[in-house]
Each structure stands twice: as structure tokens, then as C-alpha cells.
Amino acid sequence: MLKHFILWGFIVLVTSSCSEGGAKVDTRAIAAGPMEQATLSGGRLGYLEEPFEALEGVISVQSGFSGGKEKKPSYQKVAAGASAHRYAVQITFNPDIISFSELLDVYWQQIDPTDRSGFFSDRGNQYAPAIFYHSARQRAVTEAAIKYLDRSGKFKQPINTALLKYSSFYPAEGQNKYHTFYENFQHSRKDLARSEFLAAHWPAIDPKLYPSPSNTSLKSQLSELQYQVTMEGATEPPFNNAYNDNEEAGIYVCIVSGTPLFSSKDKFDSKTGWPSFTKPIDARLVTKNVDTSYGMNRVEVKSRFGNAHGGHVFNDGPPPTNLRYCMNSASFTFIPKASMEKEGYGEYLWVVD
Secondary structure, X not given: OEEEEEEOOEEEEEEOOOXXXXXXXXXXXXXXXXXXXXXXXOOOOOOOHHHHHOOOOEEEEEEEEEOOOOOOOOHHHHHOOOOOOEEEEEEEEOOOOOOHHHHHHHHHOOOOOOOOOEEOOEEOHHHOOEEEEOOHHHHHHHHHHHHHHHHHOOOOOOOOOEEEEXXXXXXXXXXXXXXXXXXXHHHHHOOHHHHHHHHHHOOOXXXXXXXXXXXXXXXXXXXXXXXXXXXXXXXXXXXXOOOOOOOOOEEEEEOOOOOEEEEHHHEEOOOOOOOEEOOOOOHHHEEEEEEOHHHOOEEEEEEOOOOOEEEEEEOOOOOOOOOEEEEOHHHEEEEEHHHHOOOOOHHHHHHOO
């Protein structure tokens, strides 16, 4: 079925299929279109910029101050704790490409969400984690995410990150790049308490963990359809594929590199004939590019480390993201929950429950 909708400032015709990839341009090149903001705090000035800057769909990332009543607070005043403001980052993003929910998934992995009094070795309200919601929907998404993280058992203490209504954001003295605050940034990065905490609670994002075979090896390891889909951007038949009807608990990993990409918890029946998901396990594990093939503008989704075509993402999905990641079964290997520990994916069991 064909659907018309406004995307990035102009009307495009989009099919419900996960059809072939084509010529691509970086999603950052699109200046027009829907925009949303997320304001998050945690750590020293500039610390939270780097994790979000590389995400497709993120238009800009700026460091500054938020949460206090003082107008245009100085860096010195905030640093001394003489203000109610916190160090914060404001992310402007295109919700048709990446969702607020996906940004939260990355945010949790930068902080200790159980500590409301500071940021590891840095103590004080100015360092403490907080999520400033811009809308009722952002608040609802955050509340649901906090409940889920609490139930996951990942932390011994309850989630205690502040959830505050957004009021204002002040850029930091005309500076908006983490490397401008190199000393502060490096201090946070070298914080031993932080390094140990994150290593104990979150899987490493490292391409060495998910190596890709050579093209020659792939041709011998994959079926003809799997190779055509992953390496040539082809599309498998709708309904007649391995995982469209799969309801078993587990994760879907890149068939090329083994990168964990999607959880059964986020899978839904889109009625399109292809397995569909509301979001990936971690937005940093996929790449997104605008696919201009067939005279259309769509966002192609690939495995970041396997560089394997998976499908496309559309803005007609259900909450919490309102996105539909329409994927090809041929791009995945499914790892049942019962086998995840044995197959080396035990750290991802919490995203399935």
C-alpha cells in the first residue's frame, strides 16, 4: 500500500516495503524538516556531546546550562555550585530518523542513573544527571524508560535520575564543542570510578568484537538471497521470510558481523510482511543514510560494524518511538533467549525481558 506523508520539508512517495537501497547522502545534509530537542545533564561541561554527535538524525549538539532560574549564568558561577543550573547538553534531532527514546538509551550508558548527587568523583548538583522533558510525550517516554530500567535488575540501587520540566537552556559562553573544554572532558573520561562503573554495567561498543568476513568469504557463507540483501541492498519477499511471524524471545544480530541489532521486545506486527521494530538495541550499532533510489527519499538502515543492509526506517510506527524499522529477515541471525548466554550475548538479556 502506498502512503503519502511530509518528510523533511517536502512530499515524497513512500512504499511500505523494505525495497532496494540506492544512492545515498548523509542524513545530516537535510536541514529542513521536523525537529525536536532533548536536554540532558550529567558530568562536566561538554562531557555528553561526543556520544550523540555521531548519530544520524542528530542535527546539532550544544553544551551549556539548564535547570536554574538565573538568566545567562556564567561558567564560573555554575562550576562553583553557586547556581541552581546544571551542566547540560541540548540535542536537536529529526524524530523521523532517530527518536527521543533512542537518545535515552544512549544517555543511560554515560551516567550512573542511581546517583542524584553528582557524577562519579565530581560531587554537587551542577554535575548530577537529569532529564529535562520538553513535552508531555517526552515525560511519558522517560517515565516508562525509568520503570523498565528499574525492573531490569541492572543496578543494585533504584533509578534516581531527576526528571524535570524544561524551562531554559543557555549555551556556554559561545562554546559548543567538547574539545573546547578539553581539560574538563579528559578529566571525566579518565575518571576511574566512571570507567569501572560503565564497564560493569554496559556492553562494550567495539568493532573488534564484531569483525566482518571478506567479501569472498561472505559469498561462500551466505545464501544467494542473504548476500544480495546484505551486500547489494536487495529485498526479500514479504511474508515469505524467516522472521516476520517469529514471536520467540531473543535478539536479532547482523548475519555478517554478529552485531546485536534488535530485540524481540521491540518487535511488532506492522502487517507489511517484514519483521518490524520500534527501535534498535542501541542507536550506535546502526547507521542510517538517505536512500534516493526509485525517485524516493527514504532512510536506509545498516549494521554499523557489518556494513550490511538491513532495511529502512519510516515514521509511521507505534509508541514509544513512532518509528517503524522495516527489516529483512535475510539480514539477521536470530539468537533465542535461552541461547544468548552461550552465544556470547548474555549482557543483552535485559533488553529481552
